[in-house]
Amino acid sequence: MLLLASFVAMVLLPMGISAGYLWTRAVDQYASYVGFSVRTEEIGSAIELLGGVTELSGSSSSDTDILYKFLQGQELVANIDAELDLREMWSRADPAVDPIFAYEAPGTIEDLVAHWERKVAIYYDSGSGLLDLRVLAFAPRDAQAIAEAIFDKSSAMINELSTLAREDAIRYARDELDQAVVRLREARVALNAFRNRTQIVDPTIDTQSQMGLLTNLEAQLADALIEVDLLRETTRPGDPRITQGELRVEVIERRIDEERRKMGLGGGSSDERSVFADLVGEYETLAVDLEFAQQSYVAALAAFDAARNEARRQSRYLAAHIRPTLAERAEYPERGFLLGLITLFSFLAWSITALVAYSLRDRR
Structure with a gap:
């Protein structure tokens, strides 16, 4: 009897209440x-x-x-x-x-x-x-x-x-492109300032010319030395041709020393104007900066175009x-x-x- 009562209270009664609510009140x-x-x-x-x-x-x-x-x-x-x-x-x-x-x-x-x-x-x-x-x-x-x-x-x-x-x-x-533009502009301004200050467009070209002149002088010096040695072997001591040849050797050597100082290959006073080696070094630094700035600009421009096209x-x-x-x-x-x-x-x-x-x- 207790089991039946509990079944009614716990099963049938909730079922009846739920059915009544669902079918009469639930909208x-x-x-x-x-x-x-x-x-x-x-x-x-x-x-x-x-x-x-x-x-x-x-x-x-x-x-x-x-x-x-x-x-x-x-x-x-x-x-x-x-x-x-x-x-x-x-x-x-x-x-x-x-x-x-x-x-x-x-x-x-x-x-x-x-x-x-x-x-x-x-x-x-x-x-x-x-x-x-x-x-x-x-x-x-x-x-x-x-x-x-x-x-x-x-x-x-x-x-x-x-x-x-x-x-x-x-x-x-766009931010990267703006930075690349600024870097490129600054590199170009620095290179132009160098050219205006030194009145040299490309020191590497002048250096090549100087190297050619130095090579030519050294060849002339070798010829003059050989000529003096031959005169010493074939003529009497005190021959005026020997004196003239030795003078020619001295002149060529002084000229070689002067050209080497210009190129920074020899000694010289620190008060003298910048030698070609310093100018070339400064120019190459500026040229590398400019090249890097140009490559960065090209890469940034390509990235900007790619981002814009990708967004489209x-x-x-x-x-x-x-x-x-x-x-x-x-x-x-x-x-x-x-x-x-x-x-x-x-x-x-x-x-x-x-x-x-x-x-x-x-x-x-």
Whole structure:
């Protein structure tokens, strides 16, 4: 008798109360379905297209993860509430009659977000990147309007992410290009200042000329020395030709020493003007700086053009594979399913309670 009474109290009574509520007080709800995914379309260059290695369309899992969190956020709920008045839509059923499924307005934004989680079901397939939503409301037009607002807000958020990504990429490339332009300008100004100060366009050319002159003088010196040696061997001491030859050797040697000092290969006073070696070293430093600045400018310009073209080619957008549907009959609440679920859990609770009771009785 006690077992039967407990069965009635724990199983039949909750089942009867739930059935009475579901069929007499629970208000019909209409569902609107919408499904979409974040797509990234990339159109490569002609060479890539000919090679067949370009992916024309693909999904972005990271963007979809962001969108999934966005759909559960307070910002989206507040924006849609400001646009459509969710509080009024979800409180069309009297909360006094249906306190479980109706929203009790006005409530706080936290209350609205909690009710949003009950009315908006989000199904996310991380493998394919597809998002499917089921939106419930007490009127079919309301459910469709909420689904359309969700799609529009999600599309705007994805467009904003795409715009920010393009602007960041172009801004970084533009900053690098501006730095390269400044570096190139400074290198050219420094080289022009060197040329104006020294009145030399390219000291390496003058150095080559000096080296040619020095080589020629050394060859003449060798010839003069040989000639003097021959005269010493074939003539009498004191021959005026020997004296003349030795004078010619001295003149050539002085000229060689002078040219070597000009090129920085010999001694000389520090007060003398800069020798060619110093000028060449300074010029080569400036030339290297200019070459590096030019290469940096070319690379930065190419990177800027590539970033700008990439921003034009790539486009994130929200692709809907299910447009917001308009329900013709109420599918929710699923009265049979809910009643069966309540009955199952009530029966399980009763069974466990009965087993525990019999176990305690047997121990006595």
